[in-house]
Amino acid sequence: MIKKIGVLTSGGDAPGMNAAVRAVVRAGITHGLEVYAIYDGYRGLYEGKIERMYRKSVSEKLNRGGTFIGTARLPEFKYEEVREVCIENLHEYGIDALVCIGGDGTYHGALELTKMGIYCIGLPGTIDNDISGTEYTIGFDTALSTIVDAVDKLRDTSSSHRRCSIVEVMGRNCGALAIHAGIAVGAEIVICAETGYNEEEVIKTVCEAAKSKRHCIIIVSEHTIDIKALEQAINERTPFNARTTVLGYIQRGGSPTPRDRILASTMGVKAVEELLAGNGGTCICEVEGKLKAVPIEEALNQKRDQVSEKYREFKELW
Numbered sequence: 001m002i003k004k005i006g007v008l009t010s011g012g013d014a015p016g017m018n019a020a021v022r023a024v025v026r027a028g029i030t031h032g033l034e035v036y037a038i039y040d041g042y043r044g045l046y047e048g049k050i051e052r053m054y055r056k057s058v059s060e061k062l063n064r065g066g067t068f069i070g071t072a073r074l075p076e077f078k079y080e081e082v083r084e085v086c087i088e089n090l091h092e093y094g095i096d097a098l099v100c101i102g103g104d105g106t107y108h109g110a111l112e113l114t115k116m117g118i119y120c121i122g123l124p125g126t127i128d129n130d131i132s133g134t135e136y137t138i139g140f141d142t143a144l145s146t147i148v149d150a151v152d153k154l155r156d157t158s159s160s161h162r163r164c165s166i167v168e169v170m171g172r173n174c175g176a177l178a179i180h181a182g183i184a185v186g187a188e189i190v191i192c193a194e195t196g197y198n199e200e201e202v203i204k205t206v207c208e209a210a211k212s213k214r215h216c217i218i219i220v221s222e223h224t225i226d227i228k229a230l231e232q233a234i235n236e237r238t239p240f241n242a243r244t245t246v247l248g249y250i251q252r253g254g255s256p257t258p259r260d261r262i263l264a265s266t267m268g269v270k271a272v273e274e275l276l277a278g279n280g281g282t283c284i285c286e287v288e289g290k291l292k293a294v295p296i297e298e299a300l301n302q303k304r305d306q307v308s309e310k311y312r313e314f315k316e317l318w
């Protein structure tokens with residue numbers, strides 16, 4: 001029976017991570033466990049940055065963006081000798097199990113630790129919504145709402161000046177933020193890995209929009225195209241004047257939406273229940289509105305075509 005558990009956040013931060021940490025701490029204490037925060041993700045685990053948490057330690061954190069226990073990326077975690085040091089540090093505090101909040105890199109780390117005897121549960125914390133197995137990740141809804149707010153503002157000025165606004169959003173290799181934002185703001189065009197890119201088609205669509213509209217919104221997922229080259233092509237080949245905006249890290253901050261707070265809180269509770277049931281190497285997923293625990297390997301291998309499906313819906317709206 002486990003007595004002491006740890007919680008860490010790893011990889012890029014996401015709004016709602018604090019709510020998840022709070023839930024793990026409070027649910028753990030409610031079940032009679034000692035709960036420890038590992039600061040700065042796996043890097044902090046390697047460096048032994050561990051502190052006991054109490055109910056009060058997580059007061060006034062629910063509504064805050066970022067992660068108050070810090071996060072980091074530690075590529076060296078793939079080396080067994082690095083993980084062995086981490087496990088020694090956990091043994092020093094008598095910590096038997098961990099809840100690891102982050103993206104798929106975090107999940108791989110959690111799986112490796114589980115194989116080495118420290119049972120870990122993964123919680124999906126990333127704005128990208130790119131984790132297989134779950135329909136929603138903690139932080140996605142808040143980032144999406146930040147993007148929608150920003151694009152609504154850009155549309156005001158684009159319409160005034162009869163301009164085309166090219167907005168680059170985050171997402172790493174996943175177009176979920178771009179496509180959902182495209183639907184929510186009524187964008188004319190979305191460009192991301194799932195949509196592919198054909199400059200001729202984009203120019204045609206922009207020219208078509210110019211016939212009846214005072215603005216044209218193009219949402220581009222990062223790492224897909226050179227937005228400055230597209231700006232130039234639109235300026236040269238369409239009636240619109242184009243402007244680019246990169247939303248950048250603004251998308252990662254801010255107070256989490258109620259949706260993210262609830263998702264994070266309920267997932268945190270579920271993670272503790274999983275550990276108490278003696279399970280490890282699983283992750284918590286939301287599927288059709290219900291939470292369930294799925295083996296990490298199984299979740300990571302699941303095909304994820306929900307983004308392409310959403311794009312089909314987006315195209316119906318043109």
Ligand code: F6P
Binds near residue numbers: 127
């Ligand atoms: O995974 C979240 C994310 O914000 C991605 O959207 C982005 O590509 C990446 O992290 C940026 O990473 P970093 O914080 O290392 O610059």
